[in-house]
Amino acid sequence: MNTLGYAILSALGRKPCSGYELVQYLDAVWPAKHSQIYPRLSKMEQNGLLVFEEVVQTGKPDKKIFSITEKGRETLEKWVTESPSDPIMRDEFLIKINSIWLSDEESAKKLIQDRISNLEQKVAYRADTIAELEQKHRENTMSKHFGRYLLFNRRNMMDKEEISWCEWVLNLLEKTNFNISKLMLWLIGAGKLNLVIQNMMAVSEI
Structure with a gap:
């Protein structure tokens, strides 16, 4: 059993699901494609x-x-009680x-602005689900849905934090008129480059 298998069991432990529903549910926990699931x-x-029931559709x-x-x-x-492995994070944005x-300054700004737009869409998309979970499961820690409530809030908090970081970078570029080379030199000289990357790794998905 790999981690995807346990993620699937976690989802099905909450409620029976179709393969399509599993893809959607796992997006907040352990993203996977249909071809993997x-x-x-x-x-x-x-x-x-697990077992399955075949449902006839017209x-x-x-x-x-x-x-x-x-x-x-x-x-x-049994698996839940074991210590988790160190997280694996791969994000092309961080390499860029x-x-x-x-990069030139305009291209750098667009990279950051696109990231903000993408994150804002994700935050807005989760809003209704979080509101529903808030109403039904916030006070019931024994609910099968309580963990989902925690995960959705965690993801939104992390995305909002990264949006704030992106806005800080844009403000730095616009306010100081630094070109990219000067910005990197400033970050390196201030000893902040590694900290920036570490913070972004800590708040980026999964």
């Missing part, structure tokens, strides 16, 4: 960790609704930031 579902079904392909088994629940329960000295 469906083969894993098949193996987990063979190992008795005018479109039938779908499978997956549910966790008792064996799957026991496997997940680390090499931003090769």
